[in-house]
Amino acid sequence: MAYVPVPKDLNRVKTKVMFSLTKRQLICFALAAAVGVPVYFLTKPGLGITAADMLMVVIILPFIFLALYKKDGQPAEKILGHVIKSMFLRDKVRVYRTNNIYAVIQQEIKEKEELKIEQQCGKGTS
Numbered sequence: 001m002a003y004v005p006v007p008k009d010l011n012r013v014k015t016k017v018m019f020s021l022t023k024r025q026l027i028c029f030a031l032a033a034a035v036g037v038p039v040y041f042l043t044k045p046g047l048g049i050t051a052a053d054m055l056m057v058v059i060i061l062p063f064i065f066l067a068l069y070k071k072d073g074q075p076a077e078k079i080l081g082h083v084i085k086s087m088f089l090r091d092k093v094r095v096y097r098t099n100n101i102y103a104v105i106q107q108e109i110k111e112k113e114e115l116k117i118e119q120q121c122g123k124g125t126s
Helices: 023-047 049-068 076-089 103-126
Strands: none
Touching: 023 049, 049 076
16 A cells, blocks of 8 residues: 655645646746746857857746745745845944833832932922
8 A cells, every 4th residue: 555644744835836836936937938048049149059058047047046945934035135134234233222121110210219309308498
């Protein structure tokens, strides 16, 4: 009898649309074909077959990377977005700041005590 393993974590199982590819992979591969094939046919007469092949592969690789790469459940464009934010958009040195609730409470207690002392002093002098 045939044995088929069933994964316990069904969150990682993606629904396949066509040719055992997900919708994301189909879209990325279609975009790669839509960009790569015209580039190949337009550059083949001027560059030759080998150079046109290499140029097409170089142009298609980012689409394939976006379609297939996933790390820690995040797709490639989210990871690249995080890298760009951390390297270029945010400050290189980030100061660690906290909202110390205990300091706020201590300040309120100090202000209340000072107010009580002022009221007691005001009553004693009048």
